Amino acid sequence: MLRYTVSRLISAVPTLALVLVLAFSLVHAAPGGPFDTERALPPETEARLNEAYGLDQPFWVQFGNYVGGLLRGDFGPSYRYPQSTVGELIADAFPVSATLGLLALVVGAGLGIAIGIVAALRQNSVLDHVLMSVSMTGISVPGFVIAPLAVLLFAVTLRWLPASGLQTPAHYVLPVFALALPMLAYVARLMRASLVETLKSQFIRTARSQGLSSRTLVFRYAMKPALIPVVSYLGPAIAAVLTGSVVIEQIFNIPGIGRLFIQGALNRDYTLVMGLVVLYSSLLIVMNLIVDLLYGVLDPRVRY
Amino acid sequence: MSLLRVDDLNVRFETDGAEVHAVRNLNLRLEPQEAVGIVGESGSGKSQAMAAIMGLLSENGRATGSVLLDGEEILNLDEKALRGVRGRRLSIVFQDPMTSLNPYLTIGQQLSRVLIEQRSMDEAMARNEVVRMLDAVKLPAARRRLSSYPHEYSGGMRQRVMIAAALLCRPDILIADEPTTALDVTVQASILQLLGELRESFRTALILISHDLGVVAGVCDRLVVMDQGRVIEEGPTETVFANPQTGCTQALIEAVPRLDRPAPKRRDVDRSGEPLLQADKLMVRYPLPRPGWRGPRRFTAVRGVDLDLYPGETLGVVGESGCGKSSLARALLDIGRDSGEVQYLGRPLSGLRGEALRRARRDLTFVFQDPLGSLDPRMTIEQTVEEPAIVHGLVGERGACRSRVIEMLERVGLDASMLNRYPHEFSGGQCQRIGIARALMTQPRVLICDEAVSALDVTVQAGILSLLDGLQRELSLAIVFIAHDLAVVREVSDRVVVMYLGRVVEEGPVHALYTAPRHPYTRALLQAAPIPDPVIERRRDRPATQFEIPAPWNLPPGCPYRQRCAHATDTCAASLPELHVLDGDAARRVACHHAETLALGAPDYGDLGPSGVGTGAPLTVSSPPE
Structure with missing residues (x-):
């Protein structure tokens, strides 16, 4: 398992390198630059700025400098927020997004799995159909529709919850709900399908023939295999939810990674965008590795 | 009063609006023991009837009638009441021990769970x-x-575990549903x-x-024959x-x-000329499923096999599962071959390119x-059968x-009305005939039938075997x-090759090999094969095989069969016996x-021949067995 982990981490290096090259080229290929504003700067000022940040260098030299900095743990300076580095910006925003994301994960995965189990055990009942249609809605209606509607209902009309910001625990309810809903819906459907499938397998029939209780069948025998598809979905989903949602953070005015991303991209803040790309892709790689290692925990036949 | 009394049991399945009547008016009595x-x-x-009795029908199945266990009705009880019957009074062992055990739990966990729930034992007692x-089911080193x-x-071993699990609560009735169908003949003998x-x-x-x-x-003791849902x-x-009545x-x-x-x-096969297909030191290797830090990363499935196949001949290949039969079959077509050589008409297959290779592949079909x-x-069937001609x-x-x-379909006993239908509309036997028709489309000279x-x-x-025989005669096919x-x-072969763990251990003309095997393994296989005759079968002397096949990546030094062999000596442990021409x-x-000194005797087919039936003891052994 150690050997497997090490080799997977090593093989992540070329993946990351490729992501870096692609992202760097794309960011630089986008028209405009970090110092373009509505009122054009005097050319000599812009030239001095470009020189100061090394933007006058050839593309590959810039890329080399950036990667060199990364290797030293330096994400570089932000072009639009000269008072802070990209590292500091991420350090401020990431905990905000990650907290929201973790809460959404607990709610989404936890409730999703529970709903999936209930639906699977009551397969084709009215309850099953209701739960599954609600889930379908959760998947198909996008966050930028759900979130404003929730704000309208709970914050504006009913005045139960605050509409934006993150000052008190009550402020967390609506954004966490909005973030968790699609995950919850997706997990519930996955869980239902895989549990229904698992309960049809031969070894469950054997267990039934031995007179074991249905609680044992579901929780001791069928749960592990049924969780496997859920785990493979959750890996990348966790990486996504921890790094914040562009839409949700915008709507609830939350100073997280998602908002940073939007601003960075719009402002052509090259280093900021690159830093966030590195953060997201590393998280994704790590989460996928954890998922693969979890397969080994869930299924004893899988060995690394 | 019978222990189990089934009256008028009917099982119906609802599928896509149509109803399948799987069991019709079954009556059955079972006395204790x-x-x-x-x-x-x-x-x-037959299986659906048992599933109905156990309450294990799939969701679209419905059972009617009556099943009395010790006078109490158990058919269509609710799940809760059934729990008192299942396992405790009625147990079942299913066909496939691979999928019937829970792969996610240890053997100890899943077996003791039954006792914990059904007999309220604590964990330690259950273990x-x-x-x-x-x-009791003779699983070696059980506690470990x-x-x-x-x-x-x-x-x-899995099937032994399944049997142990079924007997844990000492049921009155054990149902064994095809318990040995997925197993090798030697293992089947020991499970039976x-x-x-255990019944005793x-x-x-x-x-x-x-x-x-x-x-x-x-x-x-008693037999019930079922056909289309009826006894x-x-x-x-x-x-x-x-004295069968029907x-x-x-x-x-x-x-x-x-x-x-x-x-x-x-028929006599002329082996004087050039062999059609010739394998020389064929090797097939596969990556190990779980390689360690050090040590080998691959194992050898076929270890240097030599074969000759002459025109018009059938060469039988037998051996237990995992012995490399199928790998050999593929290697004969130059698929998966690692080293060694296959010659077709005197030319190495691996040297053929382009048109020549295509020509050879046209002649060798599967x-x-x-x-x-x-x-x-x-x-459609037409597309399937014409496919090789197009390729x-x-x-x-x-x-x-x-x-x-159409000609091909008629040749295999089918007809032109099937051209536009799809495989799922046909039975297993018909599908196999279609597969043979497809293989014959390119007028091959060699047909390789892998467990066909x-x-x-x-x-x-029986129908397919006689079809193959007829085809061979008409088309002078060589068949592996x-x-x-x-x-x-034995029914179809001229010569037979016996494989064990990737090697040929014995080869010879079919009659000689079956009546006077010279390798202890060949004899053990023949001895283990059941004979459908109760009188003979009960009289046969069947030595129990305790040792199962070692993993092909973990072979003992010396003769790979020696651990299972009653005649093994120090020589067998010291060196690997070569495949040699028998003196x-x-x-x-x-x-x-x-091989030259052992008097294995003819396998005991229970025919009371004077040929030293059942005497498996060696006459001359240089040193005592291990």
Whole structure:
């Protein structure tokens, strides 16, 4: 398992390198630059700025400098927020997004799995159909529709919850709900399908023939295999939810990674965008590795 | 009062609006400690009847009638009430021990769970009881193995575990649903023996379901024959075998090839000329499923096999599962070959390129084990059969060779009305015929049949075997016939090769090899094969094999068979026996140090011949066995 982990981490290096090259080229290929504003700067000022940040260098030299900095743990300076580095910006925003994301994960995965189990055990009942249609809605209606509607209902009309910001625990309810809903819906459907499938397998029939209780069948025998598809979905989903949602953070005015991303991209803040790309892709790689290692925990036949 | 009394049991399945009547008016009595065999071809309703009794029908199934267990109705009880019956009074062992055990829990966990729930034992007590039961089913080193997972066991050991699990709560009735069908013949023999012994020691009544008459012949007191959901015959085992009342039972009994009857006479094959296909030191290797830090990363499935195949000849290949039969078959077509050489008409296959290779492939064709799985479900029968002709450029477009397709279909006993239908509309036997028609489309000279009849019912199997025989005669085909069923192989082969762990251990003309085997393994295989005759089967002396096949990546030094061999000596541990021409018989080759000196005797087919029946003891052994 150690050997497997090490080799997977090593093989992540070329993946990351490729992501870096692609992202760097794309960011630089986008028209405009970090110092373009509505009122054009005097050319000599812009030239001095470009020189100061090394933007006058050839593309590959810039890329080399950036990667060199990364290797030293330096994400570089932000072009639009000269008072802070990209590292500091991420350090401020990431905990905000990650907290929201973790809460959404607990709610989404936890409730999703529970709903999936209930639906699977009551397969084709009215309850099953209701739960599954609600889930379908959760998947198909996008966050930028759900979130404003929730704000309208709970914050504006009913005045139960605050509409934006993150000052008190009550402020967390609506954004966490909005973030968790699609995950919850997706997990519930996955869980239902895989549990229904698992309960049809031969070894469950054997267990039934031995007179074991249905609680044992579901929780001791069928749960592990049924969780496997859920785990493979959750890996990348966790990486996504921890790094914040562009839409949700915008709507609830939350100073997280998602908002940073939007601003960075719009402002052509090259280093900021690159830093966030590195953060997201590393998280994704790590989460996928954890998922693969979890397969080994869930299924004893899988060995690394 | 009977222990189990089934009256008017009907099982129906609802599928897509249509109703399938799987079991029709079944009546059955089972007395305490009695063993009843239920036989019938696939789809005869025997398994569904048992599933209904246990309340294990799938959701679209409905059972009506009455099932009295000790006078109490148990049919269609609710799940809760059934829990008191299942496991405690009625237990079942399913066919496939690979999928019937929970792969996610250790053996100890899943077996003790039954005791914890059903007999309110605590964990420690349950574990001790599990160990006792695993000992009873003769699982070696039971306590140590509690923490293993099912996939770490061989098929035979898993089936022992399944039997142990079924007996944990000392049920009155044990139902065994095709318990040995997925197992090798040697393992099957030991499992059947075990079932017989356990029935005595646990005083359990047994219902043994099988399609194999040989399996039930030795074990069961009474026999029930089912066909299309109905019981068509019932009676004491001896009577049913000796004097079948219905044509269907008779056909079932007669369709089974029997080792104790003379084999059909084969034509003489001219082996003076050049062999058609020649394998030379063939090796096939696969990556190990779980390689360690150090040590080998691959294992060898076929270890240097030499073969000759002459025109018009059938070469049978037998051996237990995992012995490399299928890998060899593929390697003969230069698929997966690691080293060694296959020569076709004197030219190495690996040297052929382009058109020459295509020509060779046209001549060498394959028939697979799974009849339905080897046909493309989205292609019509016409498209399937004409496919090879199109691939090989014999015809330009689809539909251009319809008359030839029809000719092929007629040749395998089908007809033109099937052209536009799809594989799922046909039975297993028909699908296998379609597969053969496809293989014949390019006018091949060699047909490689890899377990081509193993998945079929005996009567269907008999039809395919006679079809192959007729085709061989008409088209002078050479056939490589791979199978695990020794009686079937004897039926069709001119020469037979016995494989063990990737090596050929014995090779010879079919008659000589079956009547006077010279390798202890060959004899053990023949000895283990059941004979569908209760009188003979009960009289046969069958040595129990304790040792199962070692993993092919973890072979002991010396002769790989020595741990299972009753005749092993120090020589066997010291060096690997070479496959050599037998002294005094140039047609036979054996890989045993003692082939010339051991007097193995003829296998005991129970025919009371004077040829030293059942005497497996060596006459001359240089040193005492280990």
